[in-house]
Amino acid sequence: MQHSSESVSPTAERGIRGIAIAVGDGISLFCTQLSGLALIAIVLICTFNVIGRYVFLHAFSWAEEAMVYCMIFVIFFASAAVTWRGQHLNLDMALRKFPKGMQRLIVYVGTLASVGLLVLLAATSWNVVAKLYRFGQLSEALGIPMWIPQSFVPIGLLLVALMMLLRLVAHDPLPKAHDFAAEDQEL
Amino acid sequence: MTLAIFAVMPIVLICLGIPIFLVLFAVSVAGILQLDLASLKVIQSAMFGGLDSFPLLAIPLFILAGDVMAQGGIARRLIALILSMVGGIRGSMGVAAIGSAAAFGAMSGSSVACVAAIGNLTIPTLVEQGYGKKFSTSLIAATGVIDIIIPPSIAMILYAITAQVSVTKLFVAGVVPGIIIAILLALFVMFKARMLNIQITARPKPREIVKAARAAIWAILAPVIIIGGIYGGIFTPTEAAGIACAYSMLISVHVYKELSWRDVWNISVRSTILVAQIMLLVAASTVFGWVITTSGMPQLFVSFVDSLHLDNWQILLIFNIVLLFVGTVLEPPPAILILTPLLVPIVVDAGIDPIHFGLIVTINLAIGMFLPPFGINLFAANALFKVPLPALYRGVMPFLVIYLIVLALITYIPELTTVPVGWVN
């Protein structure tokens, strides 16, 4: 069995790049482990809720909410790891047609613009979360403060932005030739 | 300017290789600012709200269940059993894959979940038999959408509620097209198997079947428990996904002993990556849906169509094209919530049966899920099975043709839906 959260970066590096790699790997590991816990929690809550309802005639009124909030946690925290691995779904056929230097420029400008957009979104999201905190708003079923699950969104967006920047420093972010080497011949 | 934001901007950004979820966010932000729709704070609520949905849980849970079954020996035994039963005709494994997807469709309402669960089970064997990874993955991506056409289907429930028609009748209406699609897909796979010269496996022998069944007894119980649990009223289709996870974990660890709990943990951690890849797209698409809803564009389109005074067949043709297009960008639920209240009055006014139209909407949105370039099943298949998108785009083309033929049949021969629906009364 392959270990699930292996480092994206194989060798020890020094300097800024080394730091970026260490930080990226660390955050990525931390986020996927927590997300794994949340995913397991969904399975457990679901199973016990079904057993409780069918066998013991007792349903947990908070089960549905807890499962959904765990899922939202998984989505936004694991997204940081997705970013670090450069695995966000995208189409780069056109990008590959450009000369290497142009590709590099596009990737750098595109990444910086994306980071800008993510920070803007995170800031507006944070506004909403802060207001929910001030209102002391509670969730319907669990009765937990609404700002907690909602803060997964801005935190996730900021983590994604951070990982994008770290990736620029740590890796060559251009599309790799081998991603497509297999196309058609082997498929 | 509006055209530049909603048509030019996404194409340019996508071509530059920007992640799709960020493209949707960028277009949404630009649309909100240009049309002065609301404060940007709405994005938080739309994004959180798009994910704060119980039925969506089926996607991460079936991704996890599929992965555990694939690694823990359940999948291998189920496939061995299927292989012992199908044989003697060319393409039997491909047909078995379609049959599995259709059966899965009968118990679940989510198409991405179907791609994850059935794909994990069947694609490795299909590849082994020589169908090629591109064809196998495209087959599953295209067959997975049968899920929202075969009842139960969340999409149909939402249509029935918004169009004020009977869910049961709509469910009944979905059976015939579901079967037609499955048969046509099966015929195509058999034809393809002949072209690829896939070996004919031996005719089924009862002794072999019994042997395989005995080896697979705990594995067979997985689908039995899932289907039985739903139809026996023990759990809902969404909860079935969680039960599937728990069951396959227990069997893999304690009965087959092919996984340790540490392996289960590692599989769960790895699954979170796939979940995030796919679900982030769902979140971004809800935000985009909010912008489209409040932009006034759907209303403009409807009054434009209304002013043309078209014949019924022309109305249906235009709606088909629009629905296909909408289906590629939006998930079926937001697409239905936005469009049904607008389109159904026109349709009813023209004397078209709203149940018949409900089926047309469902099939269109189903096709949209694997229609290049944005169909979510293509992204899911790309993430799950590591097949490049351009290969998938070419791979799904024949399936697209099949679905479009069925769509044309259903659209222009209303009896295909109205007659079976008449039987339930």
Add this chain to the structure above:
Amino acid sequence: ARVFGQNQIIMKLGTSTLQDSQHQWMIDFAKIVDTKSESRIKVEIYPASQLGATPRMIEQTQMATIQGVVTPPEFLGGINEAYGILSAPGEFSDLEHTARTLSDPELNDFVFSLGESKGLKGLGLFISGPTAFCTRTLWKTPEEFSGAKVRVLAAKLQQEQIRALGGTPIPMPPSEILPALQQGTLDAVMSCIPVMEGLGFMDGAKYFLETNHGSISSFAAISMEWFEDLPSDLQEIIVTAGQEATQTVKQFSIDDVSDAKAQWTKKGGEIVPLSADERRKFLDTLLPVGPKIVAENSGMQSAYDIYKAAIERTR
């Protein structure tokens, strides 16, 4: 407030339902506002959860990203639990009486202000329908609910009613209810007939049991932040339009209940009328739930007293 080309202010209103009294309230309100404001305010109507699920529409209203929402008050429990008292069982003589209670000025003053410090201003309170059940098997007595799995909202006052009947309260998301009824994952639903008919529950639980043991209400709320930014003449118009729409929707809600009942039978459902004695048995079991639950909390107690007084005052 956002101002458009011709100085027009856009007011987006959302609700989760379609073609019912909540939707109708928005239509009436939009017309009245348009006339009174001479089109200075344009009300845009988004039914059928087009702007998101109810809790998210409420938040959007609080954040002023949309301007208003029409919702059952049970969904506001996370903002102020006192909204929940409108779920308490109550004995109403008929729908006219329920309508009088819900538009009682003292009750309105109280309920409309409950969310003001959290960005929500109340504009109207009206009937969706009397609280009742639909069941998979023909039940006529409280005893038959013993051990039954009954779908309710997560609000405590709703859950406790099912416990009082000896059943298991199951909060379940709307899209799962019908399949759950069809497969028997649920035995019954507690709601009102326009909702049950609108969501097609007769296809899973055909018996509509008229216990009429309370009111499922609808609450129209607007964004406090947006409202405070309006010039005072427009503020006045919004408030009066809210009152007038609540009045005009009254007859619609009453008709909607009988329409929904007619549709229920037409679509294959059955209406189970209860004799006065049979209904009394349900009331005897359910009415004590309200006082029992609110006794745990002084804020809820005083809210409940206000509601109870309004019911008696308007009888």
